[in-house]
Amino acid sequence: MKVHGRSPGTFSLIAPLTLRGNAVVIADLISFLEEWIPPGSAMSRDNPGLQVGDPREELRGVLVALDVTPAVVEEAVSAGVNLILSHHPLIFTPLSRLDQTTPLGGMIAKLVRHHVAVYSAHTNLDASGQGVSMALARALEVDKPRFLAPPESRWLKKLAVFVPPDHAAAVREAMARAGAGVIGEYTHCSFNLEGTGTFQGGENASPAVGVKGNLEQVLEVRIEMILPAWKAGAVVRAMQAAHPYEEVAFDLYPLENSDVSYGFGAIGDLPMPVSLEDLVQRVKERLGCPAVGVMEGPSRNIARLAVCGGSGGELVEAAWKQGADAYLTGEMKYHTLLDYKDRITVLLAGHYPSEAVIVPEWAQRLRQWLDGRPVPVIETRVMTNPLTYQI
Incomplete structure (x- = not known):
């Protein structure tokens, strides 16, 4: 993860499998993923979602990986997954040309030739309550981890609509089913x-209440519900479909609140305090990294641990302010480390090891969703970490 601002977590629910006949198509899996880790929860500079491929194709198998490299593409082709x-x-910045002699162009061409699609979930997976940092915290035995930092405020909106009392329940239910009204659990x-609402219908109006041409005064209920910004269109459409009025009066506006269902990083207490040496050994064993960079802080016994997968230098301030004895991330800028020297212990496990913990959890979640369907889910065997450690 690379933080520019902040981002979101979400519900631990398994969406029902939608089938077209007896086949599962790629679009079915995408629908499941986007209910769990919606692309709208990604940061503005990110590019999550379908990168290459046809979502209408039948799903023959899934390869789960941290990165897409030529070796990973060959692994997928050889395994027969699509x-x-x-x-x-795979595509982080817009392409101006597709030159097959370049590594990226060559990969895209090969993917297209073999009908292999690529779907990516980046900062929206980082921000999930079942995402990268939470998986990292669980791997290191953090008890009841919670988000270290809130998401950006841009993710929340509020919809206020004015409804006749006898239709209020139906409108509320329609909005809730479309994704409004969720606060935490x-x-x-x-x-x-x-x-009291007032209106006067014009010559071509067909009012559900009253008579056109008359200034009507009617009892109405103002319903307010909070919603994720990326669900605004669906919620408004659902509200309008359930509303009896020909012209619906409603307000949709942004909020400064942080969405408690999403966040970055994770923090919590260990079941028992451990020495720094024991924590380093645990990190090596659980994350499979032969070396850990350590900047020692004032505490030699670690009781509260904060973590962030990937590049989490921007969250060290939150870790320090929330009383973490140590903060583990993948990598951090040199001068950021200097700023926090003697204030908090920092452990750098490497970008790849700090994020690779999500691969088996992600794969298992897909297997649960498939519920016995004959679609293999494979965890990559390709080591995409560009670094080796010589000790």
Whole structure:
């Protein structure tokens, strides 16, 4: 993960499998993923989603990997799968040309020739409550990890709509089903206030209440529900479909709140405090990294641990302010380390080892969703870490 600002976590639910006949198509898997880790929760500079391929094709198998490299593409082709699910996007910046003599152009051409699609979930997976940093925290035995930093405020909106009382329940339910009214572990959250609405229908109007041409005063309920910004279109459409009025009066506006369902990094207490030496050994064993960079802080016993997969230098301030004895991430800028020297212990495990923990968890989640369907889910055997460690 690379943080520019902040980003989101989400519900631990398995969406129902939608089948076209007896086949599972790539679009089915994408629908499941986007309910769990919506692309709209990614950071603005990111490029999650379908990178290459036809979502209408039948799903023959999935290869789960951190990166898409020529070796990973060959692994997918050799295994006979037709979808690579990666954490890091294959295409991060817009392409101005597709030159097959370049590594990226060659990979895309090979993927297209062999009908292998690529779908990536990057900062939206980082921000999930079942994402990279939470998997990293669990691997290191952090008890009941919580988000270290909130997401950007741009992710939340509020919809306020004015409804006749006898239609209020139906409109609330339609909005909730479309994704509004979720606050943490609670759904169907709304505020309702009765008041008087006025309107006067024109010559071509067909009012559901009253008579056109008359200035009507009617009892209405103002319903307010919070919603993720990326679900605004779906929620508004659902509300309008359930609303009895010909012209619906509603307000949709952004909020400065942080969405508690999403966040970056993770922090929590270890079941028992451990020495720095024991924590380093645990990191090596659990993450499979032969070396760990350590900047020693004031505490030699680690009781509270904060983590962030990938490049998490921007969250060290949050870790320090929340009383973490140590902060583990993949990599951090030199001068950021200097700024926090003697304030907090920092462990650098490497970008790849700090994120690779998500691959088996991601694969297992897909197997659960497939629920016994004959679609193999394979964890890559290709080591895409560009670094080797010579000790």
